[in-house]
Amino acid sequence: MFTELLRGPMTHLVLDKVSVHYDGQAAPAVERVSIDVAKGDFVVLVGRSGCGKTSLLNVAAGLVEPVHGGATIGGRPITAPSSDRAVVFQNDALFPWLAARENVAFALRLRGVRLGERAHRADALLALVKLDGAGDKRIWELSGGMRQRVGLARAMAAEPEFLLLDEPLGALDALTRERMQTTLLDLWTASHVGVLMVTHGIEEALVLATRIVVLAPGPGRVVRTFETGFSRRYAAGEAIRSIKADPAFAAARGELTDAIFEGEAA
Amino acid sequence: MTVTSYSERPHAKSDGVDALSVPWSRPRPKRSGVSARMVSAVTLLVVLAAWTLSAHLQLVSSVFLPSPVAVWNKFVVVTRDGFVDATLIQHIAASLWRVFAALIAAVVVGVPVGLAIGISTVGRGIFDPLLEFMRPIPPLAYLPLVIIWFGIGEPSKILVIAIAMLAPVALSTASGVRGVSQERINAARSLGATRMQLVRHVMLPSALPSILTGLRIALGAGWSTLVAAELVAATRGLGFMIQSAAQFLVTDVVVMGILVIAVIAFVLEFIIRRIEHGLVPWAGKE
Numbered sequence: 001m002f003t004e005l006l007r008g009p010m011t012h013l014v015l016d017k018v019s020v021h022y023d024g025q026a027a028p029a030v031e032r033v034s035i036d037v038a039k040g041d042f043v044v045l046v047g048r049s050g051c052g053k054t055s056l057l058n059v060a061a062g063l064v065e066p067v068h069g070g071a072t073i074g075g076r077p078i079t080a081p082s083s084d085r086a087v088v089f090q091n092d093a094l095f096p097w098l099a100a101r102e103n104v105a106f107a108l109r110l111r112g113v114r115l116g117e118r119a120h121r122a123d124a125l126l127a128l129v130k131l132d133g134a135g136d137k138r139i140w141e142l143s144g145g146m147r148q149r150v151g152l153a154r155a156m157a158a159e160p161e162f163l164l165l166d167e168p169l170g171a172l173d174a175l176t177r178e179r180m181q182t183t184l185l186d187l188w189t190a191s192h193v194g195v196l197m198v199t200h201g202i203e204e205a206l207v208l209a210t211r212i213v214v215l216a217p218g219p220g221r222v223v224r225t226f227e228t229g230f231s232r233r234y235a236a237g238e239a240i241r242s243i244k245a246d247p248a249f250a251a252a253r254g255e256l257t258d259a260i261f262e263g264e265a266a
Numbered sequence: 267m268t269v270t271s272y273s274e275r276p277h278a279k280s281d282g283v284d285a286l287s288v289p290w291s292r293p294r295p296k297r298s299g300v301s302a303r304m305v306s307a308v309t310l311l312v313v314l315a316a317w318t319l320s321a322h323l324q325l326v327s328s329v330f331l332p333s334p335v336a337v338w339n340k341f342v343v344v345t346r347d348g349f350v351d352a353t354l355i356q357h358i359a360a361s362l363w364r365v366f367a368a369l370i371a372a373v374v375v376g377v378p379v380g381l382a383i384g385i386s387t388v389g390r391g392i393f394d395p396l397l398e399f400m401r402p403i404p405p406l407a408y409l410p411l412v413i414i415w416f417g418i419g420e421p422s423k424i425l426v427i428a429i430a431m432l433a434p435v436a437l438s439t440a441s442g443v444r445g446v447s448q449e450r451i452n453a454a455r456s457l458g459a460t461r462m463q464l465v466r467h468v469m470l471p472s473a474l475p476s477i478l479t480g481l482r483i484a485l486g487a488g489w490s491t492l493v494a495a496e497l498v499a500a501t502r503g504l505g506f507m508i509q510s511a512a513q514f515l516v517t518d519v520v521v522m523g524i525l526v527i528a529v530i531a532f533v534l535e536f537i538i539r540r541i542e543h544g545l546v547p548w549a550g551k552e
Contacts, residue, residue, distance in 0.1 A: 063452055083458030093453040096548035097471045107457040140548050158457050
């Protein structure tokens with residue numbers, strides 16, 4: 001918490017002892033979970049089904065209200081969704097009546113940015129997610145991976161402080177997933193946003209995260225937190241393959257897997 | 267309308283598939299067998315032949331069933347010289363004008379009402395029972411009341427048709443709005459959309475395919491209300507033409523009028539489907 005004072009509270013997305021309890025359910029989905037995401041962090045939530053990963057993400061997004069505790073961004077309480085925390089979902093939720101470019105520019109259009117200017121900025125973002133020249137494509141002409149790239153670019157167009165990713169790569173095939181992981185890391189490095197991401201992929205978590213929070217179900221709670229450095233190594237220029245070939249990666253992978261399934265076998 | 271019912275059911279592409287094929291027969295890439303469309307054509311031809319034959323053999327008096335040739339001749343004559351002081355084109359124009367004026371009125375009222383039902387609980391509470399009450403009433407039942415309230419002028423005729431169109435427009439708008447995925451709404455909100463922007467930029471476009479389907483159904487409902495609407499002191503219109511002809515027992519004009527109404531319904535259906543295809547090319551591709 002000392003570092004927080006040094007950096008200043010403006011750059012933090014904080015979940016403070018958050019409990020989520022849905023109407024009509026006996027047990028709370030999440031109980032007293034605290035997570036602190038600084039700008040520039042890449043925090044990944046992992047855990048078995050029902051551990052409340054998505055609930056926590058939705059609290060951060062302002063889509064779900066916690067029954068106890070609270071969420072703040074830059075010290076201000078989070079009460080509703082806002083473009084300083086753009087969300088990308090597993091299903092891309094793109095707008096099929098708009099071409100790819102206008103999908104990306106959606107947030108700019110809401111702010112009244114003029115057509116020429118927003119086309120210019122949308123094209124730059126499309127290039128950033130490696131979709132150069134796809135601006136005129138209709139959404140249904142795009143593959144699943146391309147659609148998620150458009151979704152990411154659309155979120156970045158809102159110029160968020162934080163990016164909230166709810167299993168954005170969950171519906172993609174393994175090869176597309178790996179390519180998307182590097183795109184995500186490139187985007188993160190280039191923009192300095194803070195990322196809070198939910199995933200089921202153990203390797204994905206290790207590749208992407210600066211910190212991994214392991215949650216356990218019944219009710220959802222934090223069981224362990226790992227500080228990891230693999231994504232920083234990628235940002236520093238090391239190739240993904242050489243990172244994954246590192247024995248330390250395999251060791252971390254084993255440790256993380258154990259943490260996730262801890263208590264389940266017993 | 268004519269082609270809404272069975273052909274709209276979801277089915278595997280039926281053209282080029284054997285009409286007698288059974289589910290477990292292996293799919294064949296292409297087969298020059300019997301297609302549903304061919305069977306339909308043959309059915310129509312058989313009906314036409316039976317009609318011609320029964321008229322030719324005088325099985326039924328021509329006062330009740332004029333021959334196809336007589337009906338066709340009447341079509342030519344009425345197109346050229348007119349019937350009850352107006353040519354066929356003028357009758358058609360009068361009817362089309364009423365139906366389209368009613369369609370515009372139904373959209374202007376029905377889409378906002380549908381939005382209100384889809385978006386707010388209060389809106390649903392207000393409009394749902396009213397629509398459900400109005401929807402099943404046949405036009406002939408409320409026609410007298412409309413005349414008492416609004417007289418026998420053109421507005422009454424348009425109103426009768428518009429009432430028939432209102433429910434399909436409003437209800438399909440509502441179901442389109444309710445069908446917008448929560449993820450799409452949440453994504454738009456997290457991109458900074460206000461409530462009004464959400465309606466304007468996300469809900470309305472999302473509901474557009476459903477609204478257009480509603481328009482198509484409404485147009486069918488309105489067109490079939492035509493005869494009822496033109497019962498009221500009309501001097502022109504297809505419904506009026508048929509009724510006048512019936513009073514003088516000019517059966518060939520009655521039959522011709524019915525066929526013209528059917529053909530126009532078919533053409534309207536075709537046109538609005540093309541519009542749907544052009545306006546919402548993403549429908550069914552998500």
